[in-house]
Amino acid sequence: MIIELGHYALVLALAAALLQSVVPIIGVRRSDEGLMAMATVATMATLALVLFSFCILTWSYLTSDFSVANVWENSHSLKPLIYKFSGVWGNHEGSMLLWVLILVLFSALVAGFGRNLPSELKATVLAVQAWIVTAFLLFILMTSNPFLRLAPAPAEGQDLNPILQDPGLAIHPPLLYLGYVGFSISFSFAVAALINGRIDAAWARWVRPWTLAAWTALTAGIAMGSYWAYYELGWGGWWFWDPVENASFMPWLAGTALLHSALVMEKREALKIWTILLAILTFSLSLLGTFLVRSGVLTSVHSFATDPQRGIFILCILAIFVGGALTLFALRAGTLSQGGLFAPISREGALVLNNLFLTTATATVLTGTLYPLVLESVTGSKISVGAPFFNLTFGPLMVPLLCIVPFGPLLAWKRGDLWAVTQRLYLAAGLALVTALGVLWFTTGAPVLAAFGVALGVWLIAGSLTDLALRAGFGRVSPSIFLRRLIGLPRSAFGTALAHFGLGVTVIGVVASTVFSTELVTRLKAGDVIEAAGYELAFGGLQPAVGPNFTELQGRFAVTKDGRAIGDITSAKRLYTARRMPTTEAGIMTRGFSQLYVSLGDEGEDGTVVVRVWWKSWITFIWLGAVIMSIGGCVSLLDRRLRIGAPARRRAPGPAAHPEPAE
């Protein structure tokens, strides 16, 4: 009965979303405040209903109600509590429900915090949000209902996919969806602006923080997913250019571009039309990602054709929203006014370059991801586009972008002085140069590219610090005033510096772990000692152990360095009893910023076991950098300007402001 209530709540939510889709729009057309205000009520009702429905599904997981098909397929009574909870979204139906829940949560945030929004804009935005909610609720109810029952109810469930039985599942999808779905706000604002035919100051002031919030969550979510894959899959890779990863990376790239162009728009009212287009494209890529991951088209074009219902449904959603928004854009973009002139050498100019490289990179990843699918369906020939392609194309696009990052924040708005900025960056450039020479000097046989890569990271880090120091008047004022001014800098300045700092840290991690890591594959028996990267690992043999829903063989390694004991590494091979599926649990020891990574392989007849030991140089920098970037995003969100919603300076369009085409 309770399960049916959850199902019923979802149907009611659809009804509420339908009302929210139509009524506010009529209100805007008739300038009827009452009808427009209806959007807020309907949004809150939708949120309450979807939340109720989600709670019911969670409850059925927690109580292991195997009469629900979804629970039976993905749960087990012996599964640890945290995985019963996170298992709710560890499957197709549940994860779509989480998707919609986060979507309505964002709508409700706009409804709740949007008191200072012009009522027409607010009503239109909420209506556009409701269109998306309606589409996805229909998708869930018609093709992916999590509340389907089984009769008779099985006694035991089939357990969750062992790879998903990890704390990562509790954090990674919600963060990723916060990012994916968060971009819907920018999308709805963009579509609302096109429908209403104007972009005012409120528009710009609202879009940037929402984009920033979504970007922050997405950054953390992708990094989390990367680390999860790194320790769970057991072969030490952290990014595979897998289509599923690309599906989350494309919105991130486009979102990063949007973040920067929204900045120009907020501060200078330039790039309006381009920002609108980017907002549409970013969420379109989120939808595309959802389609790619959820339709099954990635595993094989054929699996998509054999079970096409879900795939075609999402493809229709994708076509309607992306096609509709782009058509609207084509029709209306010309009527929007442009503002804010700037010289090529200026902060705006730097941000335009940023956008150029980021959108080209996005398009490259998109092409690489979809090309095999398109080629196969057009010509029938199968090709693979894997990591080597992306490294060869994406890498070179990033290098010039990373080189110009430190210049951006130092250039003045409107018209900058490149030479003066270069002089201010002497110290950062010097540091980068010394690093490059140091890398070449101290490491034997390191490729020149590696030295360049590490130096690039140092350049970014030093550049971000230079920006903060110069803003606080370093060298021009006394140290005490400098400190006071540094503390008094706007949070957004710290946010920018932290994000660029984190980017540098990630770059160093990527380069160093790729070039300086070492690998050792060997056969060991109990008592053997091997040496890897200056550490001795004494193998203590394999011991069986039993977990709640798995059994495992643990290999214990006592680690010493120069005869001094440092600790133990335990690596295991697990067997999940319900699905009879083996997994490897890598043993990881962090030393400084590097890691020792041990995974177990085959056992031989002679009592030996294959052991792989990696020394992963500076690898934690990859995720540490992403965490710093996310913190930068959070700090920037705390900016006073955003908290109190102070009106942005608005420049009256002067006689010089000619209408211009989109940037």
Added chain:
Amino acid sequence: MTAFVRQALLALLLLIVVAGQALAVTPDEMLDDPALEQRARSISAGLRCLVCQNQSIDDSDAALAHDLRVLVRQRLVEGDSDEEVIDYVVSRYGEFVLLKPRLTAQTIALWSTPAILLAIGLIWLFASTRRRAATASGALLSDDEKRELDRLLDAEKSE
């Protein structure tokens, strides 16, 4: 059943099940010549494991990946160059096996997309900057036009 017996049974069970699963590159596969082995590793990293999802044979546990790794090493020992090994694998398994697609008529669009997009972007940026600079400075007339205008104005004055 005592705990010991239960654990022993479990261990046995694990042995049976896990033994079926091979790990990527095992010591038995590796070649004695480090230079040759290094070449084998870098070739393997570019070959797709056909039964896996987006994994190279160098990273994969699958039996097919093992066979391919052994095959690559055999060819290398027999004196094939890297290209010959790759050509041989492609002749047996098709272009699909290459993680880095070759430049052919079918993939020209793939490989050239980034460069073309960047070029279009840069040209467009350059053009719009020129246009903007022209309108911003009010220099709507070309140098020749200005000179002509000056001449006419001067002529008017002198009249």
